[in-house]
Amino acid sequence: MKQDDLKPYHTIIIGTGLAGLTTACLLAGANKKVLLVAQGAGALLLASGAIDVLGYHPADSREPVHNPAQKLPDFLAERPEHPFCLVGPEQIRAGLEAFLSLVKGRLDYQGSLERNWLLPGPAGVGHPTCLAPVSLANGDLNTRGRMLVIGFDELRDFYPALISQNLNEQKLGVQVAALTIDAPWPIAGKMNVTPIELARAFEQPEFRQQVVKAVKSASRGYGRVGFPAVLGLERHAEVMADLQRGLGKVVFEVSTLPPSVPGRRLFDALQSVFLAAGGRLLIGSKVVDGVIENGRVQQIRLETASRLKPVVAENYVLATGGIFGGGIQTDGEGKVWEPIFDLPVIAEADRHQWFEPKFLSAGDQPIANYGVKVNRQLNPVDESGMPLAKNLFVTGATLAGSNWIVGRTGDGVALATAATVVATIVDRISRAA
Numbered sequence: 347m348k349q350d351d352l353k354p355y356h357t358i359i360i361g362t363g364l365a366g367l368t369t370a371c372l373l374a375g376a377n378k379k380v381l382l383v384a385q386g387a388g389a390l391l392l393a394s395g396a397i398d399v400l401g402y403h404p405a406d407s408r409e410p411v412h413n414p415a416q417k418l419p420d421f422l423a424e425r426p427e428h429p430f431c432l433v434g435p436e437q438i439r440a441g442l443e444a445f446l447s448l449v450k451g452r453l454d455y456q457g458s459l460e461r462n463w464l465l466p467g468p469a470g471v472g473h474p475t476c477l478a479p480v481s482l483a484n485g486d487l488n489t490r491g492r493m494l495v496i497g498f499d500e501l502r503d504f505y506p507a508l509i510s511q512n513l514n515e516q517k518l519g520v521q522v523a524a525l526t527i528d529a530p531w532p533i534a535g536k537m538n539v540t541p542i543e544l545a546r547a548f549e550q551p552e553f554r555q556q557v558v559k560a561v562k563s564a565s566r567g568y569g570r571v572g573f574p575a576v577l578g579l580e581r582h583a584e585v586m587a588d589l590q591r592g593l594g595k596v597v598f599e600v601s602t603l604p605p606s607v608p609g610r611r612l613f614d615a616l617q618s619v620f621l622a623a624g625g626r627l628l629i630g631s632k633v634v635d636g637v638i639e640n641g642r643v644q645q646i647r648l649e650t651a652s653r654l655k656p657v658v659a660e661n662y663v664l665a666t667g668g669i670f671g672g673g674i675q676t677d678g679e680g681k682v683w684e685p686i687f688d689l690p691v692i693a694e695a696d697r698h699q700w701f702e703p704k705f706l707s708a709g710d711q712p713i714a715n716y717g718v719k720v721n722r723q724l725n726p727v728d729e730s731g732m733p734l735a736k737n738l739f740v741t742g743a744t745l746a747g748s749n750w751i752v753g754r755t756g757d758g759v760a761l762a763t764a765a766t767v768v769a770t771i772v773d774r775i776s777r778a779a
């Protein structure tokens with residue numbers, strides 16, 4: 347047994363979404379002993395793989411935000427309950443910078459807070475986003491010209507004709523054409539192939555050669571060629587380079603419906619950063635409860651094969667997501683609760699108030715704002731604003747007001763709150779020393 351194994355954990359982080367993984371990587375990178383525990387993988391595997399900070403403002407605007415840094419002051423002024431207001435603009439920038447340094451050398455994310463990309467989505471709608479891997483950023487609709495979008499008969503829920511028609515109708519300055527082909531062997535003839543299966547096939551050189559052969563002549567006259575976001579997993583860079591060389595074109599990816607291959611690449615990259623920094627990872631373990639006494643969390647208990655196992659640390663980070671992630675629960679009677687520590691949540695007790703009468707309302711669906719109430723250090727607080735546990739921090743979609751749908755701010759909240767928690771914990775240690 348190593349000496350380090352006997353030391354208690356410096357921090358236990360619950361949840362492997364963007365918020366939990368980023369917090370874990372930063373603390374493990376600062377030589378802290380960290381346990382990262384999660385029941386499942388989180389929303390990264392479902393979302394696009396790009397990092398949204400502010401996509402729309404005001405909420406009902408159809409005009410995407412071009413420069414998030416410029417629009418943020420208006421957004422903060424109008425939404426004082428949003429987590430961005432608690433952490434402030436410096437931490438939003440710090441979160442993005444920390445993210446870029448974590449993925450550097452593994453994934454080539456591009457962008458800045460001063461400029462949003464406008465990326466084609468699977469329904470042919472532009473997706474304003476701040477940081478994107480180069481494979482997605484190559485499809486930026488702010489760059490004019492002719493592009494060809496390719497689909498595969500075997501891939502479910504990806505329709506190039508729909509994408510091109512919708513993009514052309516928006517008159518963005520790009521002219522988009524569509525082509526659907528049969529995928530080569532070993533995918534040929536299969537039904538309902540998922541993006542992950544296709545991504546694995548693209549890692550085979552022979553598969554790529556056949557795709558290039560099927561697309562090359564049709565791509566003449568187009569500046570860029572787009573594929574569904576299935577261009578490899580571990581060998582993504584090789585797949586991209588090979589296709590660009592074979593077609594003699596700039597190649598880009600268009601995000602698909604879940605599962606998200608770029609999201610999976612990001613999950614894998616952050617996970618490997620964490621493990622390389624010496625972190626301990628447990629996926630598949632649910633944290634069932636935690637004990638708060640004397641203003642501190644004393645322990646949490648997690649499910650193992652045979653028993654509930656108590657685990658202890660100096661600090662705890664709750665990154666369990668919102669209603670989608672399992673971090674906030676609801677029932678038919680109108681109860682809304684945080685299931686591990688039973689922390690106070692900001693929520694409407696009358697469940698008839700949870701939703702706008704119109705499902706696709708341009709404004710907020712009230713339920714999407716429900717979450718844990720915190721102070722500026724992101725400690726959970728009681729009704730009077732007093733911290734309940736000074737060694738417990740809440741991040742990401744678990745926070746009250748972090749409705750990611752309005753404004754498209756979910757990834758920005760995850761990164762900014764991760765950066766805030768790490769700064770608080772590390773600052774506290776250096777002051778105590």
Ligand SMILES: Cc1cc2nc3c(=O)[nH]c(=O)nc-3n(C[C@H](O)[C@H](O)[C@H](O)COP(=O)(O)OP(=O)(O)OC[C@H]3O[C@@H](n4cnc5c(N)ncnc54)[C@H](O)[C@@H]3O)c2cc1C
Pocket residue numbers: 360361362363364365366383384385386387388389390392393394398399631632633634665666667668670671672673686741742743744750754755756757758760
């Ligand atoms: C389908 C989908 C699409 C999205 N698209 C966008 C988008 O386009 N733009 C945008 O800005 N945001 C989007 N989001 C939201 C965004 O992904 C999140 O806000 C952001 O990534 C932060 O997630 P998180 O880390 O807070 O939580 P999550 O990613 O939800 O992760 C929660 C983690 O906690 C774990 N967990 C929960 N309860 C327990 C427990 N009791 N014990 C152990 N582990 C537990 C889960 O297993 C998971 O690992 C989308 C979300 C979804 C679901």
